Amino acid sequence: xxxxxxxxxxxxxxxxxxxxxxxxxxxxxxxxxxxxxxxxxxxxxxxxxxxxxxxxxxxxxxxxxxxxxxxxxxxxxxxxxxxxxxxxxxxxxxxxxxxxxxxxxxxxxxxxxxxxxxxxxxxxxxxxxxxxxxxxxxxxxxxxxxxxxxxxxxxxxxxxxxxxxxxxxxxxxxxxxxxxxxxxxxxxxxxxxxxxxxxxxxxxxxxxxxxxxxxxxxxxxxxxxxxxxxxxxxxxxxxxxxxxxxxxxxxxxxxxxxxxxxxxxxxxxxxxxxxxxxxxxxxxxxxxxxxxxxxxxxxxxxxxxxxxxxxxxxxxxxxxxxxxxxxxxxxxxxxxxxxxxxxxxxxxxxxxxxxxxxxxxxxxxxxxxxxxxxxxxxxxxxxxxxxxxxxxxxxxxxxxxxxxxxxxxxxxxxxxxxxxxxxxxxxxxxxxxxxxxxxxxxxxxxxxxxxxxxxxxxxxxxxx
Numbered sequence: 211x212x213x214x215x216x217x218x219x220x221x222x223x224x225x226x227x228x229x230x231x232x233x234x235x236x237x238x239x240x241x242x243x244x245x246x247x248x249x250x251x252x253x254x255x256x257x258x259x260x261x262x263x264x265x266x267x268x269x270x271x272x273x274x275x276x277x278x279x280x281x282x283x284x285x286x287x288x289x290x291x292x293x294x295x296x297x298x299x300x301x302x303x304x305x306x307x308x309x310x311x312x313x314x315x316x317x318x319x320x321x322x323x324x325x326x327x328x329x330x331x332x333x334x335x336x337x338x339x340x341x342x343x344x345x346x347x348x349x350x351x352x353x354x355x356x357x358x359x360x361x362x363x364x365x366x367x368x369x370x371x372x373x374x375x376x377x378x379x380x381x382x383x384x385x386x387x388x389x390x391x392x393x394x395x396x397x398x399x400x401x402x403x404x405x406x407x408x409x410x411x412x413x414x415x416x417x418x419x420x421x422x423x424x425x426x427x428x429x430x431x432x433x434x435x436x437x438x439x440x441x442x443x444x445x446x447x448x449x450x451x452x453x454x455x456x457x458x459x460x461x462x463x464x465x466x467x468x469x470x471x472x473x474x475x476x477x478x479x480x481x482x483x484x485x486x487x488x489x490x491x492x493x494x495x496x497x498x499x500x501x502x503x504x505x506x507x508x509x510x511x512x513x514x515x516x517x518x519x520x521x522x523x524x525x526x527x528x529x530x531x532x533x534x535x536x537x538x539x540x541x542x543x544x545x546x547x548x549x550x551x552x553x554x555x556x557x558x559x560x561x562x563x564x565x566x567x568x569x570x571x572x573x574x575x576x577x578x579x580x581x582x583x584x585x586x587x588x589x590x591x592x593x594x595x596x597x598x599x600x601x602x603x604x605x606x607x608x609x610x611x612x613x614x615x616x617x618x619x620x621x622x623x624x625x626x627x628x629x630x631x632x633x634x635x636x637x638x639x640x641x642x643x644x645x646x647x648x649x650x651x652x653x654x655x656x657x658x659x660x661x662x663x664x665x666x667x668x669x670x671x672x673x674x
Contacts, residue, residue, distance in 0.1 A: 215243055216253040224259065228348035229286035231259045237277040247272040250283070259284045260351045289346030289356040297362065298336045301328050303389035309475065309491075315511025316477075316493045328396065330384045334370055335394070337362070337377040369396025386418050388435070388452075397435070405441070406431070418452075427463065436472070443468075445482070459492070460484075473504070495520055503626075506541075515541060521645075523623065525630040532639030532653070542645035544627030544664065549648075553624060556617040563610040570603045632662040633674065644669055 221234040233250070247269045254263065262284045271281055310318040328334060343356035364376070371382045381387075385398045400415040405423040412430045413419060419433045424441035425448070431437060436452040443456050445465040453472040460466060462482025468474055473488035480496040489504040497517040500506055508515050508528035515531045521542040532539045574596065581592040632644050642653040644662045651662060651669035659674045 216245060216249050219245075220250075220253060222254070222257050222259070223280065224349065227286075228350050228352065229288075230282065231284040231349045232280040233271070233283045234280045235271060235277050237275070245272055245275075254283060259349050261347050262286050262349050284349040286348040287344075287346045289354045290344050291357040292341035292343040292359040294359050295340040295361040296338055297365070298338060299389075300333045300335060301387050303387055303394075309509075311510070317491070317510040317513075327385065327399070328381045328387050330381050332381050334379045334381050334387060334396070335365065337364075337379070339377065363392060365394050366392060367394040367396075370394055400433075427465070437470075443476075453488070454486075462498075464497075474502075490522070515539060521546070523627045523630065525632065527633045527635070529634075529636040530638065531632075531634055532637075532642040534639065536639055536641040539639075539642045540645070541632055541642065543630040543632050543662075544647035545624045546645070546648055549620060549623060553617065553620045556613055556620065560610065560613050560617065563606055563613065567603060567606045567610065570599055570606060574599045574603065629663075634658070634660045635674070644671075 215238060216235075219236045219238060221236075223232045223234070225231070231254070233254070235245070238245070247265075250268050250272060251263065254260070254268075264283050264285060267281050268283055270276060271283075312318050340359040340361045343359055345356050346354035348354075364372070365379055369381065369383050369385060370379045372379045374380070379394070381396055383396055383398070385396045388395050388397075397417040399418045399420050400413070402410075402413070402419070402421045403423070405426060406413060406421055406429050407426040408428050410429065412432075414430075414432045416434045418435045418438070419431060420438045421431075422440050425431065425439055425443045425446045427445040429446040431446065431448045433449070434451040437448055437450045437454045438457075439455070440457045442458045443460045443462070443466065445463040447466065448454055448468045448470075450470040450472065452470070454468055454470045454474045454476075456476035459476045459478035459480070460468065460482050461478075461480045464481045466482040468482065468484045468486075470486045470488070472486065474484050474486045474490045476492045478494045478496070479490070479492045479498045479500065480494075481498065483499045484490055485501045487503040489507060490500050490502040491505075491507040491509055493508070493510045493513055495506075495508055495515045495518060498520065499518055500520045502522040502524075504522065505524050506515075506520050506522035506526045506528075507513070508526075508530075511529065513529040514533075515526075515528050516533050517537045517539055519540045519542075520526060523544065525543045526541050528541075531541055577592055577595050577599065581589055581596075584592065627647060630646065632646060637656065637658045638653055638660055639656050640653055644651045644653065646662055646669045647664040649664055649667055649669050651671065661672050661674050662669055663672070664670070
């Protein structure tokens with residue numbers, strides 16, 4: 211048989227990595243012996259070379275009688291990992307999150323106030339679809355799987371359109387561009403040139419507010435998104451659904467208040483109240499009451515916290531805390547003692563309500579039993595009792611649901627604040643009180659470069 215002839219005449223060489231195979235045929239002794247392409251293919255398969263066959267070389271060996279030299283008859287394929295889909299942004303949507311450092315080491319928060327804007331009809335982003343992967347294999351048939359790739363979800367939001375090309379997003383209007391969690395919005399920015407005083411009184415905007423001047427005492431500003439102020443803020447009241455960025459700073463005269471769903475950033479924060487769900491950052495905090503759902507950051511070469519009460523749920527970082535005059539300064543990280551006590555009290559109240567519900571249901575069951583056994587009598591009194599008991603049960607369940615909702619929210623706060631620390635990258639002075647997860651520590655001596663954390667219900671100081 212021809213395959214036996216190939217077996218006697220063939221020398222098969224497979225590379226160590228099994229990615230290549232070569233075949234060398236000796237010339238047959240008999241002139242009437244014919245070796246066909248199929249004979250060679252069958253021989254290769256019988257000897258384990260099953261994939262990546264070089265059909266043209268094999269055909270040439272058979273047709274032209276190529277003898278006495280190695281010919282490549284099979285070659286494997288390396289796996290190719292493609293590329294995930296990605297968006298190519300034509301506008302810088304992340305620029306406002308990284309403040310610049312001045313030459314003196316302080317932080318320039320005015321750099322955060324850059325507004326990425328775009329004109330109607332301009333391209334906002336171009337989507338590049340994923341480049342597919344393909345698996346590899348060797349000449350013996352082993353398969354090497356390539357890493358999978360993925361396409362991103364289409365962008366969602368207001369003020370952009372991809373009707374002409376699903377991969378090209380174009381501004382449907384001129385305005386500010388904001389990208390967050392896969393949503394991109396373009397909305398008009400309400401711009402005010404100059405100062406905002408009591409003559410203006412109140413600014414309420416659905417969108418962003420940009421003020422090229424100061425905000426004077428008594429002014430109220432409400433914005434559904436971000437507020438950017440190039441000057442100073444006095445004893446004003448600012449409410450933002452996004453970030454608040456104040457180029458110069460806040461001096462609130464112990465009356466002003468800033469409330470933000472995002473971050474609050476200013477050159478200085480003095481004599482005012484600031485509440486933010488994100489981070490609060492400044493070069494200096496003086497006699498301020500600050501509560502942050504993220505970090506409180508006194509940044510820069512001389513970033514200081516002096517006097518007042520400052521708390522960051524995720525922690526506090528400063529260059530210095532307190533001062534040489536040893537004014538009382540209170541700095542806290544994590545959840546407060548009051549929040550923890552409230553959380554424990556909710557557990558007690560939840561148990562009380564569950565017990566009262568159980569008692570009420572037992573009374574309802576007893577009244578129903580009495581009603582069934584009463585026989586042919588006036589059942590009005592039983593119906594009144596059942597109505598009153600069911601009404602009481604419903605109110606108890608309503609209160610229990612409300613308690614559980616609050617308890618769940620408080621549990622999230624406590625869990626988020628676990629492991630937070632207070633870090634001082636410079637000096638910390640006497641008369642500073644550090645609270646971590648509801649436990650307090652009094653700084654008795656001036657020191658520096660310290661970290662304060664909670665361990666087993668105690669605040670433990672450690673050198674950085």
